[in-house]
Amino acid sequence: MNFKEAIGLIGPASRANYDKAMERQAILTKPAGALGFLEDIAGKYSAISPEFPPRVPVQPVVCIFASDHGVLEEGITPWPQEVTTQMVANFLEGGAAINAIAKQIGARVSVVDIGVAGDTSGFAGILSRKVRAGTDNLARRPAMTVAEAEEAVQVGFDVANDLIDQGCDILLIGDMGIGNTTPSAALISWFAKSDVEETTGRGTGIGDDHMVVKIKAIKSAHSRLQDEAASSPLEVLASIGGLEIAGMAGLILAASARRIPVVLDGVIADAAAVVSYELSEHVKDYIFAGHLSQEPGARKALDYIGLKPVLLLDLRLGEGTGACLSVPIIQSAVRTLVEMATFDSASVSKA
């Protein structure tokens, strides 16, 4: 299916299931509201699920979209572009942070080359779906054509559908791409209408000199975009976005259409969520914000969509690390709803 057809199929989650969850929370053996945010998570999860009570998710998959960014030629970061390719190899060899965390949490790691500049075709286990070998420099020209952006969204959409067909019941989004906090901040500040300065962060930890260049690059991109009079979300994505962001947006659309929960990671995934939200506001019903990144754009994006992060751990790594860490919390929230005894069944007195 083309992702554009799927957009029309995405509806709101089930209010009836949400209400059933809340009614059930009230009779479980605990003071009302005592599980705090876990009760909200269980309610949202119930609304996503086609059945009530929902099933505890048992097959999480972290899907890491990797790509490169032409804006690197502006000098926005001290990290060389080849690190993207090297880190993709690291993911596949199991040496990255996401591998350790996914192993702990019991999640599978899937790596998609959707636009890495280097050659990854010989990497064992990679999903080779390269749309182009990195974007163009968004500070000066459109990052990609609209056709390329749509192709990248379709890649993410197809990858997500394949993973769901394989039994994945909760999808976690990860990213790798040197320079990708720049298009993320560009997209978030554009769509959420927030100041570039307040939305742009230090990414890997860049210094003041690089920050000045980074903010200037985003402002040029915005002013170019204004001149282009781009209007549709896909045109904006093509002009100032990134290939991994497009792929992630496609994943969110597929998961929402199939009522499978998606867990966001940091600011790159948050930017993708904003893009998918522009395409269908209902996606917000299917999205959990795994954590709040240190990147200021993360807060802007989550506030814009209306999502509250599960974890506040000051992470700024990406790769899906924060998404993955939130999974046991989400699983526990659903499990309490499903498995706890009621005041009646356990013969516990009420206040």
Add this chain to the structure above:
Amino acid sequence: MNFKEAIGLIGPASRANYDKAMERQAILTKPAGALGFLEDIAGKYSAISPEFPPRVPVQPVVCIFASDHGVLEEGITPWPQEVTTQMVANFLEGGAAINAIAKQIGARVSVVDIGVAGDTSGFAGILSRKVRAGTDNLARRPAMTVAEAEEAVQVGFDVANDLIDQGCDILLIGDMGIGNTTPSAALISWFAKSDVEETTGRGTGIGDDHMVVKIKAIKSAHSRLQDEAASSPLEVLASIGGLEIAGMAGLILAASARRIPVVLDGVIADAAAVVSYELSEHVKDYIFAGHLSQEPGARKALDYIGLKPVLLLDLRLGEGTGACLSVPIIQSAVRTLVEMATFDSASVSKA
């Protein structure tokens, strides 16, 4: 061993191991500091561990101390005292929130009757270590004698040592006791010298009428304690504390003496941590604050000791739920430190 002897054996955690952890963090394949609070957790965990690199903890046990509180006769809560006994039965039958969460996280649940008013002697699986059948009314009289408080601390100390002997490598503290946020707030505001009003919360969600009575009860306890001129932490614990709090303090002392990490739950565990901290300041090196409870005393206690909570989920249930939920984060933090590749080993370029 008597817990008093053990206090003298508790020393600071290993600064050398902490430094080794931080040195290693700097060469792992991630930008410096990108794992945020996870890096601090891994550093603290390394300092606790007798070896470097530390081992990822695999045998978490939630130890729930249950007891009752004579202060209930003041009318501080609408919940009847028999709920303590009923919830103990619920824990043992697997119907409580902590059972669902512990199952998700892979933790064992151990339940200790250290002072329940009701009879639990026939409950299968319970550790029967009743010191007395609930405390006396702390608003009017000492909650227990100093000898009873010491006996309760020893119970927790012995239980912890048994669990560690059985292979438990990370101890999580849970509580059950209708009315137990009252002695907790009393202890925290006493030791941390904070206002009773700012330290006392709504516990299970009590209304304004009960809040007035609760604050008045704590203030009477404090004024009685001032008249008694109690000076030692154990005298204060006996006068205004609770049996489960004493047991938890004993558990913390045992774990610290044996260099096993302890994870606090909510305000009851936080109060116990304050008591143990008064007995030996070094215990803070061995304690992780699993989460920040909604109870205002939790923040006071953690700030007083100098602990930063792992999770902020607005929980206020107790039972060890928040402690348990933080375990995958702690495990993941240690696992990234131990298992990640370095820039050299993975041939990844640096900035």
